[in-house]
Amino acid sequence: MTERITIALDAMGGDRAPDVVIKGASIALQRFPEAKFLLFGDEAQIKPILAKLPRLAEHTEIRHTDEWISGDVKPSVALRTGRRSSMRLAIDAVAAGEADCVVSAGNTGALMAMAKMALRMLPGIDRPAMASFFPTQRGESVMLDLGANVECDAENLVQFALMGDVFARTVLGLQEPRVGLLNVGSEEMKGHEAVRSAALRLRSPDAPLNFHGFVEGDGIAAGEVDVIVTDGFTGNIAVKTAEGTARLFTEFLRASLRHSLTARIGYLFAHSALRKLRARLDPRRYNGAVFLGLAGICVKSHGSSDALGFANAVGVAVDMKINGFLVQIRDGLSRLSALPAPQENKPQSAAL
Amino acid sequence: MTERITIALDAMGGDRAPDVVIKGASIALQRFPEAKFLLFGDEAQIKPILAKLPRLAEHTEIRHTDEWISGDVKPSVALRTGRRSSMRLAIDAVAAGEADCVVSAGNTGALMAMAKMALRMLPGIDRPAMASFFPTQRGESVMLDLGANVECDAENLVQFALMGDVFARTVLGLQEPRVGLLNVGSEEMKGHEAVRSAALRLRSPDAPLNFHGFVEGDGIAAGEVDVIVTDGFTGNIAVKTAEGTARLFTEFLRASLRHSLTARIGYLFAHSALRKLRARLDPRRYNGAVFLGLAGICVKSHGSSDALGFANAVGVAVDMKINGFLVQIRDGLSRLSALPAPQENKPQSAAL
Numbered sequence: 001m002t003e004r005i006t007i008a009l010d011a012m013g014g015d016r017a018p019d020v021v022i023k024g025a026s027i028a029l030q031r032f033p034e035a036k037f038l039l040f041g042d043e044a045q046i047k048p049i050l051a052k053l054p055r056l057a058e059h060t061e062i063r064h065t066d067e068w069i070s071g072d073v074k075p076s077v078a079l080r081t082g083r084r085s086s087m088r089l090a091i092d093a094v095a096a097g098e099a100d101c102v103v104s105a106g107n108t109g110a111l112m113a114m115a116k117m118a119l120r121m122l123p124g125i126d127r128p129a130m131a132s133f134f135p136t137q138r139g140e141s142v143m144l145d146l147g148a149n150v151e152c153d154a155e156n157l158v159q160f161a162l163m164g165d166v167f168a169r170t171v172l173g174l175q176e177p178r179v180g181l182l183n184v185g186s187e188e189m190k191g192h193e194a195v196r197s198a199a200l201r202l203r204s205p206d207a208p209l210n211f212h213g214f215v216e217g218d219g220i221a222a223g224e225v226d227v228i229v230t231d232g233f234t235g236n237i238a239v240k241t242a243e244g245t246a247r248l249f250t251e252f253l254r255a256s257l258r259h260s261l262t263a264r265i266g267y268l269f270a271h272s273a274l275r276k277l278r279a280r281l282d283p284r285r286y287n288g289a290v291f292l293g294l295a296g297i298c299v300k301s302h303g304s305s306d307a308l309g310f311a312n313a314v315g316v317a318v319d320m321k322i323n324g325f326l327v328q329i330r331d332g333l334s335r336l337s338a339l340p341a342p343q344e345n346k347p348q349s350a351a352l
Numbered sequence: 353m354t355e356r357i358t359i360a361l362d363a364m365g366g367d368r369a370p371d372v373v374i375k376g377a378s379i380a381l382q383r384f385p386e387a388k389f390l391l392f393g394d395e396a397q398i399k400p401i402l403a404k405l406p407r408l409a410e411h412t413e414i415r416h417t418d419e420w421i422s423g424d425v426k427p428s429v430a431l432r433t434g435r436r437s438s439m440r441l442a443i444d445a446v447a448a449g450e451a452d453c454v455v456s457a458g459n460t461g462a463l464m465a466m467a468k469m470a471l472r473m474l475p476g477i478d479r480p481a482m483a484s485f486f487p488t489q490r491g492e493s494v495m496l497d498l499g500a501n502v503e504c505d506a507e508n509l510v511q512f513a514l515m516g517d518v519f520a521r522t523v524l525g526l527q528e529p530r531v532g533l534l535n536v537g538s539e540e541m542k543g544h545e546a547v548r549s550a551a552l553r554l555r556s557p558d559a560p561l562n563f564h565g566f567v568e569g570d571g572i573a574a575g576e577v578d579v580i581v582t583d584g585f586t587g588n589i590a591v592k593t594a595e596g597t598a599r600l601f602t603e604f605l606r607a608s609l610r611h612s613l614t615a616r617i618g619y620l621f622a623h624s625a626l627r628k629l630r631a632r633l634d635p636r637r638y639n640g641a642v643f644l645g646l647a648g649i650c651v652k653s654h655g656s657s658d659a660l661g662f663a664n665a666v667g668v669a670v671d672m673k674i675n676g677f678l679v680q681i682r683d684g685l686s687r688l689s690a691l692p693a694p695q696e697n698k699p700q701s702a703a704l
Contacts (some may be wrong), residue, residue: 191585
């Protein structure tokens, strides 16, 4: 990469801030040696940590503020009272063109509200969506919306499909990502009106993406498509159901392997294999929920993430910038607006 | 049990019918030695299998028909043309009071449509729901609706909550099942209008069940509640997402354990522990999706289930009958109708 990227970081967001944020930046710097960081937060806390990371310090500018957004504050309150907060100032740096992207591990609702306010929406996008990655049997997939919009119409879903497509191209490096709509069956007549109308529109040969059709819940982990599009209610529940199931499985596996002496011996031998399994499912690899649809790049790291996870979230933001996410979205939107309007068809239930 | 139960079976439904159905009945007979079976289907296929199971034969009456519903026929077509099918005749036996319950491993959509037509809805229930069991960290839970209704209003969700409560009492034997509404957050203002209104109604101190509040997707496998209530769209996707995640995990685990020689040795030692894990997650233990809300007991076994799984589905149907499911539902409905009507409140997004 030749371009010099500037990354605004909310140094005070997340469970172990600013430590994790600064160490995460240090890891990200190894991947992007030309990067420059703007660290927004409490100088007194940031400086001692940065002092131990001289290479990062050379690439970093501290922007002091003694205000930050706590994890439990409501988005509306954060908007009203958080104008001098580390989170808001980091977002404002992107809005002002001083930074190329912003990453925060802080309060999700506040980040979304502030980013929407300060960065504004892309023209042609009605609502932002949250996207993230997931491990699948074929690699990894992108899913959106994960909870920004509890109710979505067909037009929202079509826009999400486009945003997911461009996101998969720019961050996963896929040429022709297969895009699917999450539904209760694969036949055309399944599901509610919004998914059916959206599918009708995306099936148009002129649609600027590779539409695969409907995908059922078990198709997510199977990797049937690269991009799974759904409303924020369903997406949030699907993601958390998957997390819960993975946790259940891990617990059961652990209990089984502790059950007897032979199982424990087996565990010793299989230990490195099981460690590989954990690595493959490591949530840090899939860290970084992105707000798509904004006229600026804003990535949310998990609040409980460690430095490696935070560095991955930074990587997502930088990949979006370098690979021209915003440019490609604008291009796709202009082609999308040329498509015919969706039409009605009748609902049908799922069959298990 | 003193009562003599009569169970109508669609001998021709499912991938390996009638073999699995008859062998399943034979296993069920061990648990319910007083049971009587009505086997609807092709006598020529049924008789040779039954001949090898003399004890079952004593408890069974074959009702011959040479018509059955194939797995791919549409519900509307099944309704119109399947009046002499094994599935329909088995349902009709319940409608006529000849049998106490019906079990089929056949076409789900056809079974639902026919059961709704022949058994009718319980007075006070607007729509039937599909319910099933899931393993959790604390035992097992019931979830509904799993796909019968893609769109549900608050009233439907309240009725599902009641049906799920009575189902958990009669089949899982729980005294005070905790009932939760699936949502994108646990706070009162989260989610769309239907879940918020339903919660408002269920929170009433006079509601005839133990309402826990909202549950998020990861709360399902954690066993936060005993009954998870949701619309058929979300429920279907949550269940299939969980199935897909479990399959992904199993695949990754298998691949990891085959990766190296030490891992393989480990696998040999840990083998019986892993077998226990599989047994704990065995889908046959959780077989039997039930159609609730009908004025008769109708259980759907998985089409690919084996005899043990089919026997478990029969067990669910018999438990519902013995423990007075229909009586308790009628009682709950009368108490439900005395509750105040739900009121509006404003929507709010999820925060991940």
